[in-house]
Amino acid sequence: MALDDAIASLKRGEFVLLYDSGKRENEVDMVVAAQFVTPEHISRMRQNAGGLICLAIGDSFAKSLNLQYMHHILSRSSDMDSDSKQMIMGTAPYGDHPTFSISINHKQTYTGITDKDRALTIKEMANLYRSSNAKKEFISSFATPGHVPLLLASNGLLAKRQGHTEMSVYLAELAKLSPVTAICEMMDAQTYSALSMEKAQKFAKENAIPFIDGKELLEFSKVH
Numbered sequence: 001m002a003l004d005d006a007i008a009s010l011k012r013g014e015f016v017l018l019y020d021s022g023k024r025e026n027e028v029d030m031v032v033a034a035q036f037v038t039p040e041h042i043s044r045m046r047q048n049a050g051g052l053i054c055l056a057i058g059d060s061f062a063k064s065l066n067l068q069y070m071h072h073i074l075s076r077s078s079d080m081d082s083d084s085k086q087m088i089m090g091t092a093p094y095g096d097h098p099t100f101s102i103s104i105n106h107k108q109t110y111t112g113i114t115d116k117d118r119a120l121t122i123k124e125m126a127n128l129y130r131s132s133n134a135k136k137e138f139i140s141s142f143a144t145p146g147h148v149p150l151l152l153a154s155n156g157l158l159a160k161r162q163g164h165t166e167m168s169v170y171l172a173e174l175a176k177l178s179p180v181t182a183i184c185e186m187m188d189a190q191t192y193s194a195l196s197m198e199k200a201q202k203f204a205k206e207n208a209i210p211f212i213d214g215k216e217l218l219e220f221s222k223v224h
Ligand SMILES: O=C(CO)[C@H](O)[C@H](O)COP(=O)(O)O
Pocket: 020, 025, 027, 029, 051, 052, 053, 054, 096, 098, 099, 151, 162, 163, 164, 165, 166, 183, 185
């Protein structure tokens, strides 16, 4: 079953391709468990996916760090005038709220954007999950703004929201890994749009990467 292969791949620190649905973004993300991330993973997401490399984190971890959604931070900001607040996107065209929070760099990075820097930021965030003093270490070891956007998974995961944020964290939990995943949308260099599900499935087959359809994952989550 594709899900067993996906869980095994995540446990080995390898990628999974994750499709949401035609009714949503109609995008396929490359997904890897953050605790295994190396500069090579970032390089492969950059070259084989090409979207925005983000870090999705589970709800209780996000709450332990007091992380908020960016659209809430901006709405509450006194630095944004009321006219400008009309720009704040609370709902995406496909109906979901964005899961963006702040963006970060680990303080030992230099510019924050190189494969080495982003791998350090991502890996150290995953390590933080196991820390007994996560909030204190988060504040002392990371800076914002940075080059790794944090995405906050909804409490209740797929029961609440069926985005790549929640689906990737759910997969990590099924794999009994830290609920922290690095994800990146796959882009199509020929069409300048998102890579189609069909082309992504072909890439998955050619590269022996498990491909997960969000529809199946949602059905699985309803009965497990
Ligand atoms: O917009 C995004 C961040 O680059 C991507 O779509 C990512 O997949 C997370 O968002 P979502 O949970 O809405 O799919």
